Amino acid sequence: MTHGESEFQPSENESEAKATITIRRLDKIETTADSSGNSN
Amino acid sequence: MLRPRVKAEHRPHRYADGTVRIGGEIYGLAAEIDDPDGWVWAALSLMDGTLPVAQITSRLALAFRELSAAQAESLVAQLIASGYLEDAAAVPPPELSAREVDRYSRNHAFFRQVDLAPREHGWEAQLRLRNARVVVLGLGGTGSHAAWALAAAGVGRLHCVDPDVVEPSNLNRQVLYGEADIGRAKADVAVRRLRAVNSDVTITGERLRVGGQEELAELVSGADMLALCADEPRGHGLRVWANRACASAGIPWAGGGYSGPLVTVGVYEPGHPCYECVSAGERARRRPGTPVDLGGPGVIATSAGISGHLVAHAVITQLTGIPAIPPGRIGGLNLIAPDHLIDVRHPARDDCPVCGREATPPKPFGTGLTGPGP
Numbered sequence: 001m002t003h004g005e006s007e008f009q010p011s012e013n014e015s016e017a018k019a020t021i022t023i024r025r026l027d028k029i030e031t032t033a034d035s036s037g038n039s040n
Numbered sequence: 041m042l043r044p045r046v047k048a049e050h051r052p053h054r055y056a057d058g059t060v061r062i063g064g065e066i067y068g069l070a071a072e073i074d075d076p077d078g079w080v081w082a083a084l085s086l087m088d089g090t091l092p093v094a095q096i097t098s099r100l101a102l103a104f105r106e107l108s109a110a111q112a113e114s115l116v117a118q119l120i121a122s123g124y125l126e127d128a129a130a131v132p133p134p135e136l137s138a139r140e141v142d143r144y145s146r147n148h149a150f151f152r153q154v155d156l157a158p159r160e161h162g163w164e165a166q167l168r169l170r171n172a173r174v175v176v177l178g179l180g181g182t183g184s185h186a187a188w189a190l191a192a193a194g195v196g197r198l199h200c201v202d203p204d205v206v207e208p209s210n211l212n213r214q215v216l217y218g219e220a221d222i223g224r225a226k227a228d229v230a231v232r233r234l235r236a237v238n239s240d241v242t243i244t245g246e247r248l249r250v251g252g253q254e255e256l257a258e259l260v261s262g263a264d265m266l267a268l269c270a271d272e273p274r275g276h277g278l279r280v281w282a283n284r285a286c287a288s289a290g291i292p293w294a295g296g297g298y299s300g301p302l303v304t305v306g307v308y309e310p311g312h313p314c315y316e317c318v319s320a321g322e323r324a325r326r327r328p329g330t331p332v333d334l335g336g337p338g339v340i341a342t343s344a345g346i347s348g349h350l351v352a353h354a355v356i357t358q359l360t361g362i363p364a365i366p367p368g369r370i371g372g373l374n375l376i377a378p379d380h381l382i383d384v385r386h387p388a389r390d391d392c393p394v395c396g397r398e399a400t401p402p403k404p405f406g407t408g409l410t411g412p413g414p
Contacts, residue, residue, distance in 0.1 A: 019108075
């Protein structure tokens with residue numbers, strides 16, 4: 001294996017990073033605005 | 041966090057394509073997580089408050105062979121850091137009595153929902169309020185509602201200031217007074233009424249008409265925040281005094297009111313654009329020669345109530361830091377134009393003596409909790 005090839009091998013850290021999750025906050029248009037459920 | 045549990049308000053939902061929705065469907069809270077392998081859903085399902093973190097990660101790693109123990113641990117840590125979880129093992133702090141825990145249980149649930157920062161027990165915001173001292177200046181249409189809300193919410197020390205007596209024309213909107221109070225000093229009646237609302241907080245008051253910046257500075261000395269709800273002296277002058285007095289004291293302030301159907305609140309804090317800069321920015325938008333319209337006497341219970349509650353909520357937000365909304369802005373609504381929501385910001389002017397480059401650096405202010413806002 002050449003040095004160049006090794007750069008494309010996933011390192012242990014990169015492999016671990018596969019467990020990274022992305023929490024995407026919804027935009028206004030993706031949410032509703034009816035708050036009538038609770039009024040007490 | 042000992043035993044993580046998804047907050048009840050943020051109960052997750054899994055769509056057919058595997059995407060996980062969490063945080064309900066309110067803008068600022070709701071979020072989605074891509075979860076093609078089902079790891080997130082499985083982790084959230086295990087986070088029901090019955091298992092310690094170590095058991096959750098080990099069960100997750102067992103369920104998914106492709107997931108290493110370290111990856112499972114990382115995934116669980118990321119979910120905990122998201123703020124959608126709470127510690128099922130947490131107990132209220134000893135500073136709060138059982139009566140306070142019961143009284144403020146809905147506050148606790150509110151902060152639990154809107155606060156997306158991991159907390160030890162979720163009562164941090166309530167403790168911030170309990171430890172705070174707030175001056176409410178003006179106990180009329182805006183101030184009476186603001187003072188009531190702050191007392192009910194549990195602000196530990198509230199000082200209520202107004203020079204006037206209750207008049208019949210006040211009763212259409214000023215929530216602390218009744219017919220039997222006509223002719224009595226508003227400050228006295230307000231203190232009595234607020235003590236009856238919440239005897240777990242300290243309410244004081246005085247009958248005073250603030251006559252200048254120095255007097256206002258004396259009034260806010262030792263306070264954590266000023267709620268400016270007075271309209272005399274009329275208009276800009278009193279707000280400039282408040283701006284400068286609070287900047288000198290190193291404390292934030294909120295000022296609210298109404299002009300007919302337009303109801304707004306401004307929130308300012310040292311280190312951010314001050315009232316005089318935000319106000320100058322608005323003046324610059326006005327057509328030259330336009331007289332400043334301070335509005336007539338028209339006000340209804342609802343416009344006064346919204347005004348007072350906007351001020352009170354600004355105070356609560358500022359004191360707790362939940363959510364972390366940058367101050368130096370005016371927000372509000374126009375009751376005759378539902379599509380007109382106000383959110384005005386202007387930069388600090390370089391030559392501003394209060395917040396510009398030449399200004400004396402403000403004292404550090406750190407009463408708010410840290411943590412990401414929505």
